[in-house]
Amino acid sequence: MAEARAPLESPGLPGWIQATPFALVFLLFFVLPLCFVITVSFWDYNDYEMIPAFTSRSYVESFEGCLTQLPDLCTMLKTYVSTAKFCAIVWILTLFIGFTVAYFLAFYVRSATTQMVLFLVCTIPFWTSNVIRMISWIPLLGRNGLVNQVLMSLHIVNAPVEWLLYSQFSVALAFVHLFTFFMVAPIFNSMMRIDRRLIEAAYDSGASTWQMLTNIIIPLSKPGIAIGSIFVVTIVMGDFITFSEMGGGQIASAGKVIATRLSALQFPPAAASAVILLVATMVIITVLNRIVDIRREL
Amino acid sequence: MNEGRSPAFYALAAFFCLFVLFLYGPMIVIFVLSFQGPTGGLTFPMNGVSLHWFQRLWEGGGIVDIAGAFKRSLALGLVVMVLTVLFSLTAGLAFRKRFFFSNILFFVTVASLIVPSIVTSLGIAIEFHVLDDVLKNYGPSWISDNLQTTMGQFTSGLGAHLTWTLPFGLLVMFAIFNRFDGRYEEAARDQGATPSQTLRYVVLPIVAPSVVGVGLFGFTLSWDEIARSSQTMGEHNTLPMELQALTTTVTNPDIYALGTTTTAVSFGVIAVALGSIAILRARQARHGSDAGQA
Numbered sequence: 115m116a117e118a119r120a121p122l123e124s125p126g127l128p129g130w131i132q133a134t135p136f137a138l139v140f141l142l143f144f145v146l147p148l149c150f151v152i153t154v155s156f157w158d159y160n161d162y163e164m165i166p167a168f169t170s171r172s173y174v175e176s177f178e179g180c181l182t183q184l185p186d187l188c189t190m191l192k193t194y195v196s197t198a199k200f201c202a203i204v205w206i207l208t209l210f211i212g213f214t215v216a217y218f219l220a221f222y223v224r225s226a227t228t229q230m231v232l233f234l235v236c237t238i239p240f241w242t243s244n245v246i247r248m249i250s251w252i253p254l255l256g257r258n259g260l261v262n263q264v265l266m267s268l269h270i271v272n273a274p275v276e277w278l279l280y281s282q283f284s285v286a287l288a289f290v291h292l293f294t295f296f297m298v299a300p301i302f303n304s305m306m307r308i309d310r311r312l313i314e315a316a317y318d319s320g321a322s323t324w325q326m327l328t329n330i331i332i333p334l335s336k337p338g339i340a341i342g343s344i345f346v347v348t349i350v351m352g353d354f355i356t357f358s359e360m361g362g363g364q365i366a367s368a369g370k371v372i373a374t375r376l377s378a379l380q381f382p383p384a385a386a387s388a389v390i391l392l393v394a395t396m397v398i399i400t401v402l403n404r405i406v407d408i409r410r411e412l
Numbered sequence: 413m414n415e416g417r418s419p420a421f422y423a424l425a426a427f428f429c430l431f432v433l434f435l436y437g438p439m440i441v442i443f444v445l446s447f448q449g450p451t452g453g454l455t456f457p458m459n460g461v462s463l464h465w466f467q468r469l470w471e472g473g474g475i476v477d478i479a480g481a482f483k484r485s486l487a488l489g490l491v492v493m494v495l496t497v498l499f500s501l502t503a504g505l506a507f508r509k510r511f512f513f514s515n516i517l518f519f520v521t522v523a524s525l526i527v528p529s530i531v532t533s534l535g536i537a538i539e540f541h542v543l544d545d546v547l548k549n550y551g552p553s554w555i556s557d558n559l560q561t562t563m564g565q566f567t568s569g570l571g572a573h574l575t576w577t578l579p580f581g582l583l584v585m586f587a588i589f590n591r592f593d594g595r596y597e598e599a600a601r602d603q604g605a606t607p608s609q610t611l612r613y614v615v616l617p618i619v620a621p622s623v624v625g626v627g628l629f630g631f632t633l634s635w636d637e638i639a640r641s642s643q644t645m646g647e648h649n650t651l652p653m654e655l656q657a658l659t660t661t662v663t664n665p666d667i668y669a670l671g672t673t674t675t676a677v678s679f680g681v682i683a684v685a686l687g688s689i690a691i692l693r694a695r696q697a698r699h700g701s702d703a704g705q706a
Contacts, residue, residue, distance in 0.1 A: 352639075
């Protein structure tokens with residue numbers, strides 16, 4: 115954005131008119147709805163409707179037992195600790211895989227055409243359905259799936275391994291499978307902007323590949339790493355579909371709390387947990403935003 | 413680093429191949445299994461090869477209203493695609509100039525990507541509930557008498573999808589205009605072109621291939637969207653929602669056939685988009701001036 119080469123005098127319609135349809139969509143379907151979520155989280159409710167009267171009931175009930183049960187964790191804290199654990203695991207795995215893939219594409223593939231084709235190969239699954247990519251693990255990891263068939267026929271195990279599917283393992287695996295792209299793309303973008311003369315200079319000065327990686331490439335890829343991290347962490351924080359599809363209904367998550375409360379058609383408690391999730395997400399982003407100015411890096 | 417293939421190259425290339433296998437392997441497996449014979453199950457081995465499950469799918473055997481959901485998702489995806497292209501393009505043009513709410517609009521757009529989908533979905537659902545209540549109680553009688561709900565695929569559902577596709581569209585537009593050479597416009601203006609002529613005959617033809625990319629994002633993101641749809645579609649489900657509902661009761665391979673079908677649509681759209689981009693590029697090369705070239 116910073117160095118957009120726009121002509122000095124702007125021709126045609128004023129900018130604010132051109133931006134109006136776009137802005138209206140976000141006003142009506144994003145900003146206003148968020149205001150409603152915050153408002154309704156302070157409303158009262160009964161079995162079949164919400165009542166517009168101020169109360170902190172939904173929050174009090176959400177955090178029920180969080181102080182009295184100490185040192186044991188209340189349900190809300192347990193859920194958040196478990197979700198945070200998945201965030202950490204998925205973040206480390208996607209960062210490692212995403213960085214390595216981007217590094218290979220940016221620095222080891224010589225022709226620009228091959229580079230774009232290989233990048234496209236990584237991109238295409240992103241344009242297909244997540245649900246299908248999740249269920250595609252069933253024939254591989256299921257009780258009678260390929261992995262168990264191979265393990266059994268090689269006599270490595272005598273009975274099918276049960277923890278491959280509908281477990282913490284399969285949830286983490288699905289996240290890595292679905293969302294590593296969100297790391298690859300921004301890191302690759304950052305790496306492509308690194309001035310190749312820096313690498314040449316380092317090489318001529320006798321730097322090893324490892325020194326170039328740690329002294330030049332990793333520091334200059336930080337914006338991409340931060341953007342990718344924001345995507346991955348917020349996706350895992352807010353997810354409810356992957357957890358319920360791949361977790362077999364056993365694993366709680368911050369996003370699933372909202373979905374569960376919604377299925378009981380109780381808007382105020384669902385809104386309260388949405389606000390809690392929003393605050394948790396914003397804390398994470400603020401920390402990451404300290405490291406990098408997102409807008410400057412596009 | 414650029415001379416010779418180092419051992420690091422082979423190690424990284426092997427890692428990349430494993431990653432691609434990891435990405436595509438499972439999809440290939442369900443593609444193969446969707447051609448399972450009529451007596452086959454959810455896993456290998458294949459009991460023969462057939463189109464049995466696709467046929468069952470089209471006849472609607474055992475599965476609720478897949479054809480309807482297919483058409484609904486297709487219609488919604490196309491509308492979302494058109495609006496994403498139009499709104500992203502105009503907003504992309506706007507962001508090249510200064511306007512008073514540009515900073516806040518950019519912030520809101522990025523926030524829409526980052527705020528968990530379920531929160532946005534819940535917010536839109538509450539918004540439309542409140543709207544329904546207000547219309548029923550205070551609206552003029554010609555509205556309130558017959559009103560069931562204002563929620564629906566092309567009201568709340570469409571809005572929910574746009575909050576997901578437009579940020580991607582705008583980011584692509586930023587990438588396009590960051591690389592756009594403003595001298596083309598200046599040249600056009602120096603030759604006496606009006607602003608609308610400059611836009612129509614200079615800017616749009618140059619950015620056209622990339623705008624196809626915006627359309628690709630618009631359609632595929634909507635076609636596969638599920639988290640934002642979950643609370644906002646009103647009484648009818650989209651295809652991904654039906655698919656997800658099916659996974660909980662799945663006992664035979666027709667779900668793979670459905671998976672293969674929707675993936676085929678995605679791949680078809682990607683192919684059309686890439687093809688159009690190639691054609692537009694070739695057209696640019698053909699019609700482009702050779703002035704200044706040796």
